[in-house]
Amino acid sequence: MLYLIVFILGLIVGSFLNVCIYRIPRGQSIVFPPSSCPSCGRRLKPLHMVPVLSFLLLGGKCAYCKEKISAVYPIVELGTAALYTFLLYRFSIGMLFFKYSLLFSILIVVCFIDMENQIIPDEIIIVGLLAGIIFSSVDKQNLLRDYIPGAMIGSGIILLIVILSRGGMGGGDIKLMAVIGIFLGWRKALLTLFISFILGGIFAFFLLITRKKGMKDTVPYGPFLGAAVIVTVFYYPYIVPYYFK
Numbered sequence: 001m002l003y004l005i006v007f008i009l010g011l012i013v014g015s016f017l018n019v020c021i022y023r024i025p026r027g028q029s030i031v032f033p034p035s036s037c038p039s040c041g042r043r044l045k046p047l048h049m050v051p052v053l054s055f056l057l058l059g060g061k062c063a064y065c066k067e068k069i070s071a072v073y074p075i076v077e078l079g080t081a082a083l084y085t086f087l088l089y090r091f092s093i094g095m096l097f098f099k100y101s102l103l104f105s106i107l108i109v110v111c112f113i114d115m116e117n118q119i120i121p122d123e124i125i126i127v128g129l130l131a132g133i134i135f136s137s138v139d140k141q142n143l144l145r146d147y148i149p150g151a152m153i154g155s156g157i158i159l160l161i162v163i164l165s166r167g168g169m170g171g172g173d174i175k176l177m178a179v180i181g182i183f184l185g186w187r188k189a190l191l192t193l194f195i196s197f198i199l200g201g202i203f204a205f206f207l208l209i210t211r212k213k214g215m216k217d218t219v220p221y222g223p224f225l226g227a228a229v230i231v232t233v234f235y236y237p238y239i240v241p242y243y244f245k
Ligand SMILES: [Zn+2]
Pocket: 037, 038, 039, 040, 041, 042, 062, 063, 064, 065, 066, 067
């Protein structure tokens, strides 16, 4: 029963994250006005806004103008619900569940905005830092020993890479890594960086051999950090004995 509640909650939060993904880069308010079709501008009825189901029932098209609706919407909703459910399974209801749910939600918004617009908006970074500080303050004795150093070491390493490589990664990635570090602490932040390098490397290699992009093209790095955080949160205890040897 609890799983079902968390899954449905994930779908609802996911549909709010979609609003954030669409509106924040356009400088629009995320609470007002109510949702409307991006193509014809007509206001959506509650029946049109049921996560995933509306998309399926309407055949992925707007109910009014029949313009195609991006598949990103149901993907974000299902993805959020799946991640929340897996978090519940792994950590059961408690501080860690809420902390990681919030971190994942922030990362979903950041990654999709980064993929679409190649930017990581400062508003989300500020919300992320504040939320991270609040959650980490609960674990008082580790705040200065673990979480603050996590933010500084994590973003410091990316800053160094930005300076040395002059490209590839950008200022947004430095700030995003500060958010990840304050949530996860320095050990998990380092593991996240390490995994993101591997994922990014595999992806770059794949693009080069398929000649989709050349050496000079840039690819948004946020999604690799986001994916690496998910791997770290779920598998840290399994990876770390090997990782620190
Ligand atoms: Zn429409």
